[in-house]
Amino acid sequence: xxxxxxxxxxxxxxxxxxxxxxxxxxxxxxxxxxxxxxxxxxxxxxxxxxxxxxxxxxxxxxxxxxxxxxxxxxxxxxxxxxxxxxxx
Numbered sequence: 001x002x003x004x005x006x007x008x009x010x011x012x013x014x015x016x017x018x019x020x021x022x023x024x025x026x027x028x029x030x031x032x033x034x035x036x037x038x039x040x041x042x043x044x045x046x047x048x049x050x051x052x053x054x055x056x057x058x059x060x061x062x063x064x065x066x067x068x069x070x071x072x073x074x075x076x077x078x079x080x081x082x083x084x085x086x087x088x
Contacts, residue, residue, distance in 0.1 A: 001035055007046035019055040021064055030054055 001007065020027040034054045038046045056064070
């Protein structure tokens, strides 16, 4: 990240995981938005407050989790159906 001081992201890994649900694309977008804010504010680094401001809300995380579960359910049904399929 093009900042004067490297942000301490590792110490917040649990928060990142919680609010991104382990989805790397969600985390990337979150960090990109936060970096833009930091640069716009002429910050030397990214702060926890800036990260919190750009994090998905709990409600958004709950919806995303429900969608993940539904997708996994559909995928597992498809795999089970394929294994049990007898064409004749």
